[in-house]
Amino acid sequence: MSVLPRRFKRIKDVLNSRIQDLTVLIEGVNKPHNLSAIIRTCDAAGVFQANFICNHSEVKTFNSTAQGSQKWVKLNNHESYLSATNTLKKRGFKLYGTSLNENSIDYRDLDFTKNTCFVLGAEKWGLSKELTAQVDKSIYIPMNGMVQSLNVSVAGAILLFEAIRQRKNKNLIPYDGEGLNQEEYKNTLFEWTYPELIDIYKKSNKDYPSLDENGKICC
Numbered sequence: 306m307s308v309l310p311r312r313f314k315r316i317k318d319v320l321n322s323r324i325q326d327l328t329v330l331i332e333g334v335n336k337p338h339n340l341s342a343i344i345r346t347c348d349a350a351g352v353f354q355a356n357f358i359c360n361h362s363e364v365k366t367f368n369s370t371a372q373g374s375q376k377w378v379k380l381n382n383h384e385s386y387l388s389a390t391n392t393l394k395k396r397g398f399k400l401y402g403t404s405l406n407e408n409s410i411d412y413r414d415l416d417f418t419k420n421t422c423f424v425l426g427a428e429k430w431g432l433s434k435e436l437t438a439q440v441d442k443s444i445y446i447p448m449n450g451m452v453q454s455l456n457v458s459v460a461g462a463i464l465l466f467e468a469i470r471q472r473k474n475k476n477l478i479p480y481d482g483e484g485l486n487q488e489e490y491k492n493t494l495f496e497w498t499y500p501e502l503i504d505i506y507k508k509s510n511k512d513y514p515s516l517d518e519n520g521k522i523c524c
C-alpha cells in the first residue's frame with residue numbers, strides 16, 4: 306500500500322499548519338448546509354477540530370456544501386452543553402459566545418490569538434440562555450442592515466478569519482506541525498494518508514504505524 310508523493314506532500318503541508326487552539330462550538334444548528342459551510346470554513350482557516358452539541362452520534366452534513374471538508378476537520382460531538390463547556394474549559398479554551406445582547410462586545414476589540422472557541426447558535430433562536438451563561442465573553446459582529454442577524458456560517462467565517470488575521474500579524478500560524486501535539490499529529494497523518502486502514506487498526510486495538518518521509522508505512 307502506498308501514497309503518491311504529491312498527495313503525501315499536500316497532506317503534510319495542510320496538517321503542518323493545522324491549529325488546535327482555535328475552534329468552534331455549535332449549538333442547535335440543524336440545517337445541514339449551514340453545518341457543512343461551517344466545517345468547510347474551519348478547513349479553510351486551518352482549524353483542526355470543531356465541536357458540536359448533539360445527542361445523536363453523527364453530525365449531519367451536506368456533502369456538496371462541505372466539499373469533503375468533513376474528512377479534514379475532526380468533529381467532536383458532545384452530549385450536552387455542560388459536557389462541551391467543561392471539556393473545552395479544561396483544555397484551556399476561552400469561550401466566546403455570539404449573541405446580540407446589550408452585554409456583548411464588538412468582536413474587533415478582542416484578542417483571539419490564544420485558546421479561542423467561538424460558540425455559535427441555532428438559525429432561529431440563537432444560543433440558549435444556559436450556554437450563554439457558561440461563556441467567558443459574549444461578542445457580536447456589528448451590522449448596518451434591516452435584517453437583525455447574519456447567517457450562522459457567515460458569522461463563523463468572519464470570526465474565524467479574524468482570529469487567523471490576528472495570529473498572522475503575530476507570526477503565530479503554525480507551519481511545521483507545531484500547532485498540534487505530537488501524538489495527534491502522528492495519528493492524523495496516518496488517518497489522512499490511509500483512511501481505508503483506520504478501521505483495521507481500530508478493530509485490532511493496535512497503534513497506527515509510523516510513516517517514512519515518502520508516506521510509506523514503516524514496519
Ligand code: SAM
Binds near residue numbers: 429
Ligand atoms: N434570533 C437569533 C438571535 O437572536 O440570536 C438569530 C440567530 S442567528 C440567525 C444564528 C447564529 O448566527 C447566532 O446564534 C450567532 O451564533 C450567529 N450570528 C448571527 N449574526 C451575528 C452577529 N451579528 N454577531 C455575532 N454572531 C452572529
